Amino acid sequence: MQITVTTRDGTPHQVEASTGLSLMQNIRNAGVEELEAICGGSLSCATCHVYVDSLPARAELSPRSADEEDLLDACDDLAENSRLSCQVVFDPALDGMRVTIAPES
Numbered sequence: 001m002q003i004t005v006t007t008r009d010g011t012p013h014q015v016e017a018s019t020g021l022s023l024m025q026n027i028r029n030a031g032v033e034e035l036e037a038i039c040g041g042s043l044s045c046a047t048c049h050v051y052v053d054s055l056p057a058r059a060e061l062s063p064r065s066a067d068e069e070d071l072l073d074a075c076d077d078l079a080e081n082s083r084l085s086c087q088v089v090f091d092p093a094l095d096g097m098r099v100t101i102a103p104e105s
């Protein structure tokens with residue numbers, strides 16, 4: 001399974017993805033260090049902010065939690081498709097999804 005991750009310079013990267021890991025963990029495991037994820041997924045840094053560009057047909061993301069919303073609200077570059085990638089658990093339905101790493105806040 002794969003995720004296409006576009007880094008801030010506009011380069012797309014094909015990243016191998018594993019079920020049960022967060023989007024953040026999958027991206028970091030692939031060596032994309034631009035996604036800093038400083039807090040390690042404990043929902044306190046927002047340095048794992050990505051834009052979800054597209055999902056496979058019929059795939060859906062779990063909704064943002066109130067805590068995720070609060071942290072995203074503090075981001076300068078919040079968009080409709082913003083997510084904190086540590087809060088999205090990858091599953092097979094998401095195979096082929098595309099995300100872009102948000103600018104540094």
Ligand code: FES
Nearest residue numbers: 039041045046086
């Ligand atoms: S890694 Fe810190 S909020 Fe996601």
